[in-house]
Amino acid sequence: MNRPVAALLLGSFLATGCATTAVPPTVIVANGSLIRADEQQAGRAELLQEGDRLYLHLAGSGFDAGTRAFHLHQQGRCDGPDFTSAGGHLNPFGKTHGKLSEMGQHLGDLPNLEIPATGSFDVTVELDGNASKTLPQILDADGTAVMIHAGPDDYKTDPSGAAGPRIACAVLSPTS
Numbered sequence: 725m726n727r728p729v730a731a732l733l734l735g736s737f738l739a740t741g742c743a744t745t746a747v748p749p750t751v752i753v754a755n756g757s758l759i760r761a762d763e764q765q766a767g768r769a770e771l772l773q774e775g776d777r778l779y780l781h782l783a784g785s786g787f788d789a790g791t792r793a794f795h796l797h798q799q800g801r802c803d804g805p806d807f808t809s810a811g812g813h814l815n816p817f818g819k820t821h822g823k824l825s826e827m828g829q830h831l832g833d834l835p836n837l838e839i840p841a842t843g844s845f846d847v848t849v850e851l852d853g854n855a856s857k858t859l860p861q862i863l864d865a866d867g868t869a870v871m872i873h874a875g876p877d878d879y880k881t882d883p884s885g886a887a888g889p890r891i892a893c894a895v896l897s898p899t900s
């Protein structure tokens with residue numbers, strides 16, 4: 725078992741505060757390599773399911789320090805160098821962009837990454853909604869990509885969050 729999954733399970737245990745509560749197993753339902761615009765490997769993305777919850781685990785290295793947006797985008801295609809092949813944000817439920825917008829937010833909207841001076845990061849974020857509803861949208865016929873942008877998401881500018889160019893991308897491929 726890798727460390728992020730162990731941390732997730734521990735988090736669930738602490739949240740319930742009861743040793744007798746059964747914790748559903750954490751399963752990796754999709755994963756993929758994170759690649760930069762120059763096609764070099766930059767890390768890894770994993771989509772994790774625990775009961776009816778979904779989590780995205782993203783680890784990377786070799787990035788410039790700073791606050792950078794990341795999202796789920798609607799097509800599982802990472803054609804460099806601009807990664808426009810991935811389309812816009814994953815938005816199957818017809819929302820506007822950003823948690824600060826009235827009609828927000830996209831299913832693919834995620835909190836900004838804070839990349840430290842080391843250039844490495846390892847984060848796990850919970851996705852909105854129930855897995856039974858969102859997983860079929862993520863693992864649909866055209867797939868889904870995880871995207872990192874050069875700048876931060878302002879959490880309100882529709883439809884992109886004004887996050888700037890796309891700098892790294894991972895295709896989430898189902899594991900089974």
Ligand SMILES: [Cu+2]
Pocket residue numbers: 793794795796797813871872873887
């Ligand atoms: Cu994006």
